[in-house]
Amino acid sequence: MKKISITLKENEFQKSHITEIFENITYTQKEENWEIEIFTKNFNRDIKIVKNLFKNNIKTIKDVKNINWVKKYQKNDLGVETGFFFFSQNTKTQNKRKKFKITLPNSKAFGTGKHESTYLAIKNIESITKKMKIHQSCDLGTGSGILSFVLKKLTMKKVVATDIDVQSESVFYENKHNNSLNGIQFFRCDGFRSKKLMKMKFDLIVANIYLNPLKRMGKELSKNLKFGGYIIVSGILDSQKNDLINFFNKINLTLTKNICLRDWVSLIFIKKK
Numbered sequence: 001m002k003k004i005s006i007t008l009k010e011n012e013f014q015k016s017h018i019t020e021i022f023e024n025i026t027y028t029q030k031e032e033n034w035e036i037e038i039f040t041k042n043f044n045r046d047i048k049i050v051k052n053l054f055k056n057n058i059k060t061i062k063d064v065k066n067i068n069w070v071k072k073y074q075k076n077d078l079g080v081e082t083g084f085f086f087f088s089q090n091t092k093t094q095n096k097r098k099k100f101k102i103t104l105p106n107s108k109a110f111g112t113g114k115h116e117s118t119y120l121a122i123k124n125i126e127s128i129t130k131k132m133k134i135h136q137s138c139d140l141g142t143g144s145g146i147l148s149f150v151l152k153k154l155t156m157k158k159v160v161a162t163d164i165d166v167q168s169e170s171v172f173y174e175n176k177h178n179n180s181l182n183g184i185q186f187f188r189c190d191g192f193r194s195k196k197l198m199k200m201k202f203d204l205i206v207a208n209i210y211l212n213p214l215k216r217m218g219k220e221l222s223k224n225l226k227f228g229g230y231i232i233v234s235g236i237l238d239s240q241k242n243d244l245i246n247f248f249n250k251i252n253l254t255l256t257k258n259i260c261l262r263d264w265v266s267l268i269f270i271k272k273k
Contacts, residue, residue, distance in 0.1 A: 086100070164190045
């Protein structure tokens, strides 16, 4: 994987629509400029686009090592705690103070509870399930399955998990088996693009994914959410927050809560009548 770093002035940033061109992108405003990092596995294609649009603005091009962070920390994993949960990759690690324990030994998909975006999403799920009864929920882009497992433990109702990645599917079922969980249905598809899934309506949708896929699937998110239902969004940076809030407002999704940890945020939206 390569990381392409560029700097754009405010007017260049706004006119370029760069956040809609590249899917894996971060951007931060520093004084009058925007510092942008594009992560790409298709370097030859993407560098041509960057050079055509921003040739004089390119700062650096670097290799990004594909480190398996989950595996790296698994051996001496001390676990992660939230209000109700203790998460660990090590089956021997125990914590009797928490109501629920979830073990995620499989290291081939994203989601162990350590990353800020996952941790914040779990905190928001705990918050929502305290104040309303959830009958059916959906974990969009489930990865390891961690958020769907949290939803199942807290709601004790039917949960739907989706992911487009083949590897995520096998990891999901392995982790589901390791935690002796039932009543979670997995769909391997892009967003809600499954005949059965398109017809479903949810009280709660959780999406721990990048900004651009969230915007691309925005109308589907709103369509599959019941009136009065909530969407928990995570996986975005604080610098991207206002962009998503403005976009969701246009599709009848209103912000009700915003929590942050370092540079990451998790937002809760409601669909009003």
